[in-house]
Amino acid sequence: MTLLEVIALDARDAEAAQAGGADRLELVSGMGSGGLTPSADTVRSVLAATDLPVRVMLRDAAGYAPADLDRLRRDAAELRAVGAAEFVLGFLDGDSTVDLAACRALLGELDGAAWTFHRALDNAADPVAAWEMVAGLGCDTVLAAGSPAGVSEGLPVLRKLADRQAADGLAVLVGGGLKQQHVPELLAAGISGFHVGGPARVAGWDTPVDPDAVAGWRRVVDG
Template sequence: MLEVIALGAHDAERAQEGGADRLELVADMAADGLTPPAGVVREVLSATDLPVRVMLRDTAGFAPADLDALRRTAGELLAVGAREFVLGFLTPHGAVDAEACRAVLAELGGARWTFHRALDHAADPVAAWGVAAGLGCDTVLTAGHPGGVDQGLDVLHRLADLDGPPELLVGGGLREEHLPVLRAAGVRAFHVGGAVRPGGWAEPVDAAAVRRWSDLVNGLGAVTPAPA
């Protein structure tokens, strides 16, 4: 499964053209992805028939800036058609903030959701995985480390050994050369953003880049070796 980060309708169209299986819809990548406006959510849902997971995050950290406002936003996004979400909060001590998560989840009516890369910043990622699973997420997005997949491979191997659900979705500095190692460990779901934007975040998703990643994820292409 290949999930692609989208910032708007044009990204969604190009990601679908390239063979993406699902979208993560966010705003403000300078803050690593915040909640998009309801109007953008509506436009994206009209532009694609792919599943779209919408970010519920109102600050660059992993504690909500205004939990009540975030709950209201969740209801607004449901009203414009959002049916899948991405969220996850930590306490100041690096544990999953189950109370904050439950407060937002109570607004979502049982929608499918991903626990996002807050896990990378948890004091104990394996323990955090268990709490997230108990909250009902069907997916956990993680690089295994705040610095990205390169530094998180050991943790990712540990998580891949755990019985699911949830499904392990690997993303965050993911590169082609990571795929053979991760696939050998049993990972089957991958998440990309900058990797399918050759021109950077100021440019839209590139359909050809998505197609290459789709082929790689599905075992239909050869990985380009990392530079020596």
């Protein structure tokens, strides 16, 4: 079984992604900063618009360090209160290794909710060593391109991570410069999760998710 996750910014995106055949949504705001925490009102409206699983971003600044961890903890509690049940997060410290303390502080607000460690992994000094650290945090998914430059540059790292999935109990979700031509090679490597944002839209982030574009991705990831 393959997983197609689509980035949504609002309820309209959520409805279009579901119509096109997405399996799951990543809900964010602020794509100019790489994806930030959405408002409680947006989370509420998206949950009302779709019955797909929705993973909600917990990130308050560009980069991979929290600007205000206490505020993020309050945001997490508020979003859980309006119905959010799955999340996306991940932090690095000043040495570009996984910031376990910051991650655990925020995870303390999630009460065991399913979550994804996001592309902070790509920006770690050693992505494979970062994977080992993340495996102990309790997520079920790692969103990665294998490189800050995107999937084309990150394929060798993605293959290494794919080989570790079963042993570490984690699934690789590939996103960040993902192109349809990458998918057959990734499937052959044992990766079954695919994450798209801009490519699910007709003309970038200023346009909504297009169900036909999502359907095209659905056909590709299903082989």
